[in-house]
Amino acid sequence: MAWFALSAPKLREGIFGGVEWSGSWTMRVSGESGNTVLRGGLADLDHDLKPGEIFDAPRRFVGFFQGDLDDAANASNNFARAFLLRPRPANFPWTQFNTWFAYYTNLNEEKLKQQVDAAADLGIEIFYIDAGWYDGSPDHGDFSFGLGTWRENRDKFPNGLAAFSEYVHSKGMKFGLWVEPERVDLRYVGADKEIKPEWLPSWLQLPTSFPDDQALTSQICLGNPDARAWMKNWLARLIRDYKLDWIKWDNNIAASCDLPGVPGDANWAHYKGLYEVLDYLRQEFPNVILENCAAGGHRMDYAMMRRTDVAWLSDETDPSYRVRHHVAGASYAFPPEYLNTWIVESYFEHFGDAEEKPDLLRAWLRSRMMGAFGISREVSDLTPELRAVMKEEIARYKDTRAILTRGRIYRLFPQNDLDAQLEPPDQPDAAEFYDPTTRTGLIYLFQGDVAWDERRVLLRGLNPNFSYAVQSFRQTLSLNQTGQFLMTQGITFTFDSDYPSTVLTFSSTTTATTPVPTRVATATSTRTPTPTGTITIAPSATPSPTRGGAKPGTPTKPRATITTPTRAPTLTRTPTPTRTPTPTRTPTPTR
Structure with a gap:
């Protein structure tokens, strides 16, 4: 960053x-x-700067x-x-369903239609297909097979993607696709093929044979004008033919260009070419949302922010406390609404546990709702109770997301450490979002792994002379206090009940007319309203894993964290993600 x-x-x-x-x-x-x-x-x-040339x-x-x-x-x-x-729709960020962690490349038209129906019922606004939809992609294994074809896989979609897009739109949702334009399966490169050898790094020798189990890939260097023209053409074709509303632009290879005939630095020329293609999409298709992704969040920068609407924060989108850790750190540099995370089924968080304790699901969902929110897990098999919880939380997110896109963020507790073994933190998390223009705010609170007797939460950024009405999501809490009181005396919480998370909203429309009270406010959060007490947040009932790891059969993912900014004397960024110069044998099926 x-x-x-x-x-x-x-x-x-x-x-x-x-x-x-x-x-x-x-x-x-x-x-x-x-x-x-x-x-x-x-x-x-x-x-190389030539006479008269402008850098x-x-x-x-x-x-x-x-x-x-x-x-x-x-x-x-x-x-x-x-x-x-750029200005985005008033209801942005849209709630998303993505296929990746649900199916990887094992895509099936009829199976996906079941998810379309279920997602629409939940209130999802954009349904998009991740890697594996294109010709040459198998139904299991390496998603890099077929990169560069960018035509629909009729074995997976017998009726075609245009018909599938129409089905998604008929359910009131928007439709999108994943692409990785800067990388190509070398089986599709040749002088007599659509993708030319001269578009690739000059040091690359095309292989004479290809393995069956993993793809050999290379970068397409966008310093070449013919490569840029080809890329613009097929991207425009996809958008028009499939009526795309969203493109997830991924990149799983480090810049390693060395093009003959390209003046100056070839990697410099590649990035300038990349910006040209993205600018073209912006101008030609202004209503299409562009998502920035690079092997997770490995190309998070302001040049990409200028050209994209949202960014995939990390492939490490579980467990929930890791997601909260990432958002707390990344939101120093980027607005929360730009940071995209999804809820998934994982080694750490099983929906079977949530069936016994639905408020676990609320905490998992809310951990992804402090920015752009999505789901990447089958939703057609949810129990009625979990479906009701998910619908309720998605509706609440829609009602309050405008605060995320306009408001300030305050970390009410310090960002928790995240150890290498992914042990749950023993401290609670709390974040405040406040929009001073509308005088509305939102507070997310999450229990740590250790129950604490009492914690006082001091709000920030309020007008001390305004009075604020504060209430919990279930409306079991209601109090009115001045901004001065909430910032200096605060609200005291006792973390000792059955609630892994709590959401509070607050708003003000009038100035304070009464003196500021001197006692600390307390609040109650139970299933039925009570006149006095404290808001309680409970430790999670989910067993705490002793070491990081994936569920058997789940693709292994590298462990990475995003931490609070530090003031180190030297900050250096090197090209990421780091990969061995191609041709490479791509891991299966990580992105």
Whole structure:
């Protein structure tokens, strides 16, 4: 992430900044003669600048903030919303259903139609098919087989994707597809084929034979104008033929271009070519949502934010406390609504456990609802009770998502550590989202693995002179207090009941007319309203795994975390994801 914040804690002020670039960059902070010096630039660039040629350097921004790192993040997010993210539909981010973690490449038209029906009933707004829909992709194993064909697989979709798209739209949902335009299965490269050898890195030798179990792939270098023209053509064809509303643009290979005839740095030319293709899609198809993905969240930068609407945060989308950890860290650099996560069936969180304790499912869902939200698990087999829980939580998310897209985020408790063994944190999580324009807010609270007697939550960013009505989602809590009181005295919670999570909403329409009370407010959250007491949040009933791991038969995924920004003296970004120069044997079927 090409983002930084420098603060002077005693002065409670500082600067933040970022770089619009998807390639390598460096940033260094040092103390020199009593001053703080920030230096940065592009790394590993070898560009030949000819007489009269103009070098268009990446854009960068610097801003000032007063307060702490939350205030730095909110100032940065306001800048991103105003100058980088384009205006999106009023009901964005849309609730999503994605096929990947439900089926991987084992796609079947009739089976997917069952999920379409069930997803529509839940209130899902966009149904999109992940890897495996294209010709050449098998029903199991390596999803890299077939990359570059970009034509529908009639074995999986006998009636064609156009008919499937029509079916999705008939259910009131939008339709989308996954693509990986920058990588190709080498079986489809040749002088007599659509994809030409000269579009690939010049050091690559095309193989004379291919294994049956894994695909050999390479990067398509977009410094080549013919490659860019080809890519624009087939992307436009997909959008028009299948009436796409959403494209998930993935990239699972590091830039390794070396094109003959391309002046200057070939990787530089590749990224400039990538931006040209994305800008073309923006201009030609302004209503199509573009999702940024790169082997998870490995290309999270402001150049991509300018050209995409939402970003897949991480393939490590379980367990819930890891998702919350990622969102807490990544939302310093990116607005929460840009960060996309899904609920999945996993080694850590089994829907069978939620059948016995439905409030577990609420906590799992809410952990993905502090940004863009989706589901990647079969939903046609849900029990009536779990279906009701999911419908209720999705409806609540829709009612409150506007706060995410306009509001500030405050981390009411410190970001929890995430150890290598993925042990559940013993501390609770709490995040506040507040929109000062509408004076509305939202608070998510999650229990840690250890029950705590009492915790006081101090809200932030409120107008001290306004009175605020606070209530829980189930309307079992209702209190009115001034902003001054809620920020200095707060609400006390006792974490000792059967609730792994709690959601509070608050709003204000009038200024305070009564003196600020002096006692600390307490609140109650039970299945039936009670006149006094405390809100309670319980430890999860899910067994705590002692080490990370996948359910038997589930593709193994690398472990990664996103942490709270630190002020290390040197920040360096290298091209990611790191892969061995191609041709490669692609892991199966990780993305």
